[in-house]
Amino acid sequence: MDRHDVVVIGAGFAGLTAARDLREAGKDVLVLEARDRIGGSTWYQPDVFDGVGLEMGGTWIVPQQTHVWAEVQRYGIPVEDSELPGRMTWSDRGTVLDTLLPVPPQEYEQLEHAVRALIADASRFDPLRPLSEQDVADLDVPIRQWAENAGLTGNAKELMMSWFCGCANANEDTGSALDILRWCSSMDSSLWGMVQASVLGFTFTNGTASLARAILADGGAQLRLSSPVREVESDDEGVTVTYDGGVVRADRVVMTTPVGVWQDIEFSPALPADKLAISRENHAGQGQKVWALARNVPEDISGFGWGTSFDYVGAMKTTERGVVLVCFAPEHDRVDAADLADVQRAVREFAPEAEVLDAHSHAWVHDEYSKGTWATFRAGQFAEYELCVGRTEGRVHFSGSHTARRWRAFIDGAIESGKRTAAEILAAEQ
Ligand SMILES: Cc1cc2nc3c(=O)[nH]c(=O)nc-3n(C[C@H](O)[C@H](O)[C@H](O)COP(=O)(O)OP(=O)(O)OC[C@H]3O[C@@H](n4cnc5c(N)ncnc54)[C@H](O)[C@@H]3O)c2cc1C
Known part of the structure; x- marks a missing residue:
């Protein structure tokens, strides 16, 4: 059986960062990733609407996110600032307001x-x-x-x-x-x-994948794609990790999968009750991100809505065929992204003349390796679970953006957590 110093489960930003930092410290690291790609909750697709690259997941960063910003500088990854929208659009239950603010002067x-x-x-x-x-x-x-x-x-x-x-x-x-x-x-x-940190920050010129690839290449950790982990069994001498395709041993394991996924992996000893409970409850980020290509839409639309299917519709760029819109909904399945008529219905709540020509989305909520979008907490989960999600269980170190402090649920938080976990392992071995 293969033996490694550390097995990292998941090749999102947390896993890639932890693997790189451990490799830098001379550790033998294997990364096991369930999907056939790296990047996890970030997923850049370079050619969707006639050559336009789209981020299906994590997209914006800001300089105040010091961990991701440092990585961008370190590898010289090109990023570009968002343009300020020329106007704001407000949709009140589908009625578009062209007022200065979405509230009456009084x-x-x-x-x-x-x-x-x-x-x-x-x-x-x-x-x-x-x-x-x-x-x-x-x-x-x-x-x-x-x-x-x-x-x-x-x-x-x-x-x-x-x-x-x-x-x-x-x-x-x-x-x-x-x-x-x-x-x-x-x-x-x-x-x-x-506002900047949400939808007006910097984007990656060549996609988030450009940074993920740079971190992976720098670390040189071994990576096995399409290798979903099924069992993690710890004993006094190490951890046995069983995945589709093999079994490996390690001194320590870094677990970076989203919390909702923990319950699908067989842990021995079993996960403590609090970790199992949040895995079953899952986090609050259960909405949708949908990209649309539309005609008859203002090129600079930036719209917030209440009582609408999408709660945000914003223009990202203009192509020869139309305006590329990024749209968010606070609950999954509010809009059927596979049905252009339904996407058009939802976009028209912000731009009544819109003609939607194309749409693209990834159903993160229904994806067995995510079970959600970004890991915001449900009301009450701070008290119950904030500390438990990142607590180490024996030789298994829990990492991932959901365990970060300042920018939990962001790319920055994933990198922060990967660095923290690598440091934790190195400290534990001294
Ligand atoms: C729609 C959307 C929009 C977002 N927008 C932004 C944004 O604009 N800015 C921002 O900073 N952040 C944003 N985020 C959040 C950001 O993308 C995440 O916080 C961050 O990428 C999480 O990284 P991670 O490494 O912690 O987890 P993940 O990226 O989820 O990585 C976990 C990895 O584990 C793998 N895995 C799961 N189960 C198994 C298994 N059994 N065996 C092996 N591997 C497994 C997964 O495939 C995945 O690759 C967004 C996320 C989504 C989904």
Whole structure:
């Protein structure tokens, strides 16, 4: 049986980073990846709408995400800043408003109150420390409840809920408000910074895959694709990992799969009750990202909606055939991405004349190796699970963006976690 110092399960950014750092320290590392590609929850497809490259998963980064930014600099990966949208579009239950703001003038004070409440609550904690150890349990509530507790009403409340749901990729009764306030907090409590970190940051000129490939090549870890792991059995001397295609032994294992996937792997000893519980509950990020190519749409549309199928529709670029739109919905299956008429219906809630020519999406929620999009917490999960998700179990080290601090659920968080886990293993062996 093959023996390695470390077996890394999953070749997303967490796994690739951990493998590289361990290789740099002289470890013999094998990466086992279930899919036939690296990148995990990032997936750049170079040629979709007539040669346009699309990111099916993780897309935007900002310089404040210091881990991913450092990797981009290290490998000289080209990135480009997003253009500011020329206008904002607001859709109130399908009615497009062409007003300055999505609230009537007599409610501007309400909007100001909403922004103040967001910044005040985001300023209450330090995103670099575990939130469950700070006095903010009152914010770990569903998005709707946070808005009500903050005294928001009318359109200002709906705008804030739509924005939070967009960030959480979850609906207003599921997603934790605290997890979204964390985004604002991580941008030094700047609302504008939070907007940049969500859909106005930098994108990878040659796709996220360009960075994933650079990290893999640098580390030189062995990689086996199409090798889903089925069993992880620990004993006093090491860990036996069984995957489709073989069995390997290692001193230690790095586990980077999304939490919802843990329950499908047989662990011995069994996963502790808290890890099993969150795996079964899963995280809140259960929405959709859909790309559409459309005609008769403003080239600079950037639209937020409430009571609409998509909660965000934004233009990314213009081709000879039309405008490339990125669209998000806070729940899966709200829009049938395989049905152009359905995508058109949903886009028309933002651009009534739109003619959708093509659409493309990946159903992350139904993908057995993801079971969700990005790993935002459900309300109440901070207290229960924030620390348990990254806790080491014997020789098995739990990593992945869901275990990160400042930028959990981002590419940056995945890299942060990979670095942390590699350092943890090296420290444990000293
Ligand atoms: C639609 C979408 C949009 C996003 N937008 C952004 C964004 O704009 N900016 C941003 O920073 N982040 C974004 N994210 C989040 C970001 O992509 C993730 O947080 C990050 O890529 C997670 O990396 P990871 O290595 O922790 O996990 P993953 O990338 O999920 O890697 C885990 C790996 O484990 C593999 N695996 C699963 N089960 C097994 C098994 N049994 N055996 C072996 N391997 C297995 C998977 O195939 C996968 O490759 C987005 C994610 C999605 C899905």
